[in-house]
Amino acid sequence: MSTAIVAFGGNALVTDAEHDSIPQQYETVSRTVPPLIDMVEKGWKLVVSHGNGPQVGFILRRSELAEAEVDPVPVDYAVADTQGAIGYMFVKALRNELSRRGLSRPVVAVVTHSVVSLDDPAFQNPTKPVGSFLAEAKAKEMAATMGWTIAEDAGRGWRRTVASPRPTAILETQVIRQLLDSGAIVVAVGGGGIPVSVEPDGTVVGVEAVVDKDIASGLLAHDLNAELLMIPTGVPRVAIDFGTPQQRWLETITVEEAREFIASGQFGKGSMEPKVEAVADFVASTPGSTGVIGAAEEIPAILAGESGTRIVGAPISATAAPQPDSGAVLLAVNGTLMRGLKLSPNMAAAGATFVRETRTEP
Secondary structure: OOEEEEEEOHHHOOOOOOOOOHHHHHHHHHHHHHHHHHHHHOOOEEEEEEOOHHHHHHHHHHHHHOOOOOOOOOHHHHHHHHHHHHHHHHHHHHHHHHHHOOOOOOEEEOOOEEEOOOOOHHHHOOOEEEEEEEOHHHHHHHHHHHOOEEEEOOOOOEEEEEEOOOOOEEOOHHHHHHHHHOOOEEEOOHHHOEEEEEOOOOOEEEOOEOOOHHHHHHHHHHHOOEEEEEEEEOOOOEEEOOOOOOOEEEOEEEHHHHHHHHHOOOOOOOOHHHHHHHHHHHHHHOOOOEEEEEEHHHHHHHHOOOOOEEEEOOOOOOOOOOOOOOOEEEEOOOOOOOOOOOOOHHHHHOOOOOOOOOOOOO
């Protein structure tokens, strides 16, 4: 069987300020799982990952409001909290969809730790905003009493900022591999994983930081040797010159082209850029793989090769939908990865084949 990782974003679960309650988030999760079970029925091994930005913000806001009554919640514990809560939502929704179809398969959420280096430059420049907006006086008070790093956010108020270091390893990779081999559907790398450092004697220490979910999902996809990393988003494809008259949707690009677009500042730093970077890094480091970024509601069309932006190692002359085989696929809930792509029988009968080209058009 092939392995796929699907990485959903935390914002995909909170559609707007009017739909942010727990029941409403669960309704959103429930709507995302039918195409995932379709994948399982077609033979994919499946890992689901998810973001947690809004949810961590809710936890930290509750902590701030209750500061006179209870001790504050450290950021790494807030990430762990969301792994449990959002993991529960996905496990319940996946199990219910399996039951509705008369299928029986284990579904498990894994508390996942992402190893980071304390020498990562991100710790010298904490830029990731977390928690609620505060008045300047209150923010400076918290900075003085709690040691926070703070920054003003576009005239909307002040917020706490933390580091967002790159993960160097996922501690639970081997366990996740064993669960997949046993037939389980796995929910993992929630919120990018709980950031930890590992001391020389092996001691694990929590770190108050946040890890990008897409980068962590791409790392897990690589370590699992997956064929497919999919990152569902709020747009049908990746675009360059987004929001301008020159906007152009991208169907298939190479790793080299993706990195050129990143270098030229085509994508938003906190939105599309980490997704494209994660998929490009995964494809570049995992021979034969492909990554896909597309709309969350179009997963069936993405798998059929009819929607989304595919990032590949080199140009190909024909496009085929990914089919499960003896490898692995990774699907990321807020990247892309396909190995062992196959032509459809009709295309093969017509003589279609994959070829490498020596150049690409701009």
